[in-house]
Amino acid sequence: MSAATYDQLRTLYRTLLLFATVGVVILSVGLLQFVYFERPGQETGVKAHIAGVFKYDPQTHQTVGPDRSEFARSEVFAAVVDWPSVPSNLIVDARWYDTFGSMRGHVGPGHSTDLASESTIPVEVPQGSTLVLPGRYTFVVERLQDGVPVEVLGRRLVLVDRS
Numbered sequence: 001m002s003a004a005t006y007d008q009l010r011t012l013y014r015t016l017l018l019f020a021t022v023g024v025v026i027l028s029v030g031l032l033q034f035v036y037f038e039r040p041g042q043e044t045g046v047k048a049h050i051a052g053v054f055k056y057d058p059q060t061h062q063t064v065g066p067d068r069s070e071f072a073r074s075e076v077f078a079a080v081v082d083w084p085s086v087p088s089n090l091i092v093d094a095r096w097y098d099t100f101g102s103m104r105g106h107v108g109p110g111h112s113t114d115l116a117s118e119s120t121i122p123v124e125v126p127q128g129s130t131l132v133l134p135g136r137y138t139f140v141v142e143r144l145q146d147g148v149p150v151e152v153l154g155r156r157l158v159l160v161d162r163s
Contacts, residue, residue, distance in 0.1 A: 047085075049154070050079055052067030053156055055075050055077055070160075073161065074132075076132060077123055078121055078123065080119055080121075081115075082119070083113070084112070087112065092108055092110070092112055093108025093149075095140055098136075099137070132160050134160045136158070
C-alpha cells in the first residue's frame with residue numbers, strides 16, 4: 001500500500017468519525033429535549049373536549065355558524081373549549097399557533113374552573129393587518145407542570161386559504 005493511498009484512507013476514516021460524532025451529538029440533544037418536554041410517566045390520560053372551531057365576530061365576541069376546519073383569510077375564527085371536561089386540579093392553558101410556530105392567541109395558564117369564563121379563544125390577527133395569515137393553524141389545550149407544557153390534552157387543526 002502506497003503512502004498516498006494510506007493518507008486518503010486516513011482522511012476518509014477521520015471524516016467518517018467526525019460525521020458519526022456529529023450525528024451522535026444531534027441524537028443526544030434530541031433525546032434530551034424529548035425527555036424534558038415529554039417527561040416519562042407524566043401522562044394522565046385526560047382529554048379536553050374542544051367543542052369546535054367557529055367563525056368569530058370580534059365586535060360581539062361571539063361565535064357564529066357551524067364547526068369548521070377551513071376558513072378564508074377575511075374570517076376570524078375561535079375555538080370553544082368545554083373547560084368542565086378537564087379536572088379542576090390540573091394547571092392548563094389553550095393556545096393558537098400559526099404555520100411558523102408563533103403563538104396567535106391564548107388563555108391561561110390556570111385551573112379549568114378559573115378558565116371557565118374564557119371558553120372562547122379567538123385567533124389573533126397580526127398587528128397592523130385586517131386579515132389572518134394563510135396557512136395551517138394548530139389549537140392545543142395543554143397541561144402544565146412548573147410552567148412547562150408536559151401533556152397535550154386536545155388538539156385541532158385549521159386551514160386558512162390564501163384567497
